[in-house]
Amino acid sequence: MVVVRQIDVARVAGVSQTTVSMVLNERTGGSARISEDTRERVLSAIKKTGYVANPIAQSLAGHRTGMFGVFAFEPMFTAEAGGFYTEFLGGIEAAGEAARKDLLLFTSTVLDEPDNHIYRRNENRLRLTDGAILLGNGEPKMELARLHEDGFPFVYIGRREIPNGEISYVSADYAAATADLVERLVAVGHERLCYVGTGADASASIDRRRAFVDTLRDAGLPVDRPVPAGHGDYAAVRQAVEAGATALLVEPPVGIDELTAVIERAGYRVPADVSVALLGDVHGHSVRPDDWSGYRLPRWEMGMQAVKLLVRLMEDPGGPARRVVVPCLPHDGCTVAPAPRPGRDRR
Amino acid sequence: MVVVRQIDVARVAGVSQTTVSMVLNERTGGSARISEDTRERVLSAIKKTGYVANPIAQSLAGHRTGMFGVFAFEPMFTAEAGGFYTEFLGGIEAAGEAARKDLLLFTSTVLDEPDNHIYRRNENRLRLTDGAILLGNGEPKMELARLHEDGFPFVYIGRREIPNGEISYVSADYAAATADLVERLVAVGHERLCYVGTGADASASIDRRRAFVDTLRDAGLPVDRPVPAGHGDYAAVRQAVEAGATALLVEPPVGIDELTAVIERAGYRVPADVSVALLGDVHGHSVRPDDWSGYRLPRWEMGMQAVKLLVRLMEDPGGPARRVVVPCLPHDGCTVAPAPRPGRDRR
DNA sequence: GCAAGGTGCCAATGCGGATTATTAGCGGCT
DNA sequence: AGCCGCTAATAATCCGCATTGGCACCTTGC
Numbered sequence: 009m010v011v012v013r014q015i016d017v018a019r020v021a022g023v024s025q026t027t028v029s030m031v032l033n034e035r036t037g038g039s040a041r042i043s044e045d046t047r048e049r050v051l052s053a054i055k056k057t058g059y060v061a062n063p064i065a066q067s068l069a070g071h072r073t074g075m076f077g078v079f080a081f082e083p084m085f086t087a088e089a090g091g092f093y094t095e096f097l098g099g100i101e102a103a104g105e106a107a108r109k110d111l112l113l114f115t116s117t118v119l120d121e122p123d124n125h126i127y128r129r130n131e132n133r134l135r136l137t138d139g140a141i142l143l144g145n146g147e148p149k150m151e152l153a154r155l156h157e158d159g160f161p162f163v164y165i166g167r168r169e170i171p172n173g174e175i176s177y178v179s180a181d182y183a184a185a186t187a188d189l190v191e192r193l194v195a196v197g198h199e200r201l202c203y204v205g206t207g208a209d210a211s212a213s214i215d216r217r218r219a220f221v222d223t224l225r226d227a228g229l230p231v232d233r234p235v236p237a238g239h240g241d242y243a244a245v246r247q248a249v250e251a252g253a254t255a256l257l258v259e260p261p262v263g264i265d266e267l268t269a270v271i272e273r274a275g276y277r278v279p280a281d282v283s284v285a286l287l288g289d290v291h292g293h294s295v296r297p298d299d300w301s302g303y304r305l306p307r308w309e310m311g312m313q314a315v316k317l318l319v320r321l322m323e324d325p326g327g328p329a330r331r332v333v334v335p336c337l338p339h340d341g342c343t344v345a346p347a348p349r350p351g352r353d354r355r
Numbered sequence: 356m357v358v359v360r361q362i363d364v365a366r367v368a369g370v371s372q373t374t375v376s377m378v379l380n381e382r383t384g385g386s387a388r389i390s391e392d393t394r395e396r397v398l399s400a401i402k403k404t405g406y407v408a409n410p411i412a413q414s415l416a417g418h419r420t421g422m423f424g425v426f427a428f429e430p431m432f433t434a435e436a437g438g439f440y441t442e443f444l445g446g447i448e449a450a451g452e453a454a455r456k457d458l459l460l461f462t463s464t465v466l467d468e469p470d471n472h473i474y475r476r477n478e479n480r481l482r483l484t485d486g487a488i489l490l491g492n493g494e495p496k497m498e499l500a501r502l503h504e505d506g507f508p509f510v511y512i513g514r515r516e517i518p519n520g521e522i523s524y525v526s527a528d529y530a531a532a533t534a535d536l537v538e539r540l541v542a543v544g545h546e547r548l549c550y551v552g553t554g555a556d557a558s559a560s561i562d563r564r565r566a567f568v569d570t571l572r573d574a575g576l577p578v579d580r581p582v583p584a585g586h587g588d589y590a591a592v593r594q595a596v597e598a599g600a601t602a603l604l605v606e607p608p609v610g611i612d613e614l615t616a617v618i619e620r621a622g623y624r625v626p627a628d629v630s631v632a633l634l635g636d637v638h639g640h641s642v643r644p645d646d647w648s649g650y651r652l653p654r655w656e657m658g659m660q661a662v663k664l665l666v667r668l669m670e671d672p673g674g675p676a677r678r679v680v681v682p683c684l685p686h687d688g689c690t691v692a693p694a695p696r697p698g699r700d701r702r
Numbered sequence: 703g704c705a706a707g708g709t710g711c712c713a714a715t716g717c718g719g720a721t722t723a724t725t726a727g728c729g730g731c732t
Numbered sequence: 733a734g735c736c737g738c739t740a741a742t743a744a745t746c747c748g749c750a751t752t753g754g755c756a757c758c759t760t761g762c
Contacts, residue, residue, distance in 0.1 A: 010506060013718060024742050029720060032477060041740055060479040064420065065718035067411045068747050075459070075483075083452075085445035091438045098432035104462055105430075110480065111460040112422070115452040130379060132407040133457065136422075159357060360748060371712045376750055388710055412748035415717050 012059045021046075021053035028054075032061070076100075076109045076318065077133075077140030077162075081125060081147045084113075092289065092307075093143070096165060099311025100141055107319055112137050126151045134160060139318045141165060141311070161321045163314045167211050174329035176321055178314045182212050182288065185303040185336035186219035189257065189285055192338075194227050197347035198255040198283065202248045203234040204267070205259035216259060216287050238262050242270040249276060254347045255283040257302075260290040264300045268343065279345035286343075288336070301344035303336040310334055359406045368393075368400035375401075379408070423451055423665065424480075424487030424509075426461045428472060428494045439636065439654075440490070443512060446658025447488055454666055459484050473498045481507060486665045488512060488658070508668045510661045514558050521676035523668055525661045529559050529635065532650040532683035533566035536604065536632055539685075541574050544694035545602040545630065549595045550581040551614070552606035563606060563634050584609050589617040596623060601694045602630040604649075607637040611647045615690065626692035633690075635683070648691035650683040657681055 014028040021028070023046060030042055031050040042050075053059075067073045078100060084093040104111055114133055125148065126134055132155075134140045139161035142152075153170045155162055167179040193201060203220050205213060217234060224231045232253070235244045238261070245256065249271060256271075258264050264286045268278050276282050279301075286302035313332045321330060361375040368375070370393060377389055378397040389397075400406075414420045425447060431440040444458075451458055461480055472495065473481055479502075481487045486508035489499075500517045502509055514526040540548060550567050552560060564581060571578045579600070582591045585608075592603065596618060603618075605611050611633045615625050623629050626648075633649035660679045668677060 026742060043740065054477065059477060060474065060482065061477055062718055063478065063483045064411060064414045068415050069720045073411065083448060085441050085448045091441060094432050094438060094441050101430060101432045101462060110462055113458040113460050115448060115457055127407065130401060130406060130408055131410065135407065136410045373712055390710060409748055416749045
């Protein structure tokens, strides 16, 4: 691996290393004056020697690397993830390109230190970059808190909170999307809607449930309690349907396909008897991609916005946390239909 | 952004920066001796100050970055690419993780310098990494040649040749897969096979055509000339079918869906009258993913092997170019069937 | 009592480039 | 002649860390 340094160029051109650096950086202010004659000698020496800069040395001296980190707390390209992350990456890639930044993708699985993804063995792997986009589930809160304390600029894709501080994130507007979905179902005649969830207390779940309850209440309709489901157990869902629910709003990661199968096995048709809508994307499950109705995450847009946010964050270091909320995308598949006429036998 | 350096740790522990570095690196050989007492003082100072290493400085001093570059000569995460690259990345990610390397993903589109992807403005962007995996179409031969001259370790995913030298690559065994496919078609009764291609002189195309011709000849069957197709023009294909061809072997990037549509519009049924097989993957086209028969690229495996190759390359700098050939994956969809019985009206 | 051989630590140096402070040279002006 | 002002280029530093060579301070052994 042949390396040509500035000092080598300088020797060829008969000048000092400083002069070479100055020609390359075209500094105009200060006392950086290079005569046209010298500049040309240096440039020709660069061409002759085939000099290329060492980005590592530049970074050390210049305090910037020109890279964004992308850190997922789970592997991104596995078959299970099934392209879930690539849309985020598409937005990140596009915005990163506009910002002229390369993407440093960190591998996430940790072989020997299960709770240290970013910090391990006295290293902060992200420090190699000017700032980072974080995504994925299972993030250790401690690491986020430490990153924030260190003053490292980062943006999470997805809403995240930490104990002592505020972090920047891009989130999807689950509340608005859920409210909208409920309204659309009500508009086509549904009166008994049922919320099927995992009972998780993640902020996204809370938003969705609240929007569900509020919207139903505003419409003057009865609000049933959320029904738990998952892990192959859909008994409660079946009961709800038998009790008269005509529309199910299903929260990921509950699989809509399994749920549909259970309902149909119980003798109901989807969507003729029961409409099923999905509140967001699932990944890691085998879901027929476009068949279901509901709404999906604007993943590309979220990636895009995250980078834009990061750029703004870096322009104003020490500034406050910033948040961007992106609308979800309504999606019409074939699992939602108008409510069955009342009185008609649903079996 | 608060930074703690080794010198700060040293001051707290009452030792020199050298000692801190030595404690961290646990060098045993030479004159690197640290007493247990001192080591503990340093370690506690590290903990107290919250020191984390600066990877850039480590790289500059240590000559390694611990990163692999991944350079695609076209955007990887666009809707058009449609997940084509993610399988490669999956293999790369998995193997990179095993090698404890992070992935530096370079953005490829060049705004102002169309022919300089890797080298631009006196920089070699890849130099930030210890080695790189290259993939994608449209690579400028000059850059590959220069990279090779510079002695930078890299592996191409896909067979590539340069004028003055040999580069390392991982390629798919198109020849064997094509021969196998022809044999399978012959085994189910096909006697008039037709090769549909773009007429490109890429090495992969040459391999496929040769395997097609050789295998047919070995089977004692007539070898028709390859039929050109593409850009919406399938007249020649239609003629071939009307002249009696019962099986079409289609070379990407010709779209199998369009082709099938044209044949069916001409009154033939696929696969009852005409079998259609695809010789590899298409991307950037709207092809129903799993319906077609033929063979596909072992993309995950190729990514995996590329990283392994790169690791070996780096262990033996100055060694010869290395190549790995990976078998393709036969794929059974619904576009291939036994040959129609002769004499039967195919219309 | 003193050379030989360990031990434990540190000053100095280098990695390659950016930035600063400084010097050298030159002409004009008093 | 002496001073000023300006330009062109260089020497000296620094970025944070790893590594080399060497210096004190012990032990041993005779």
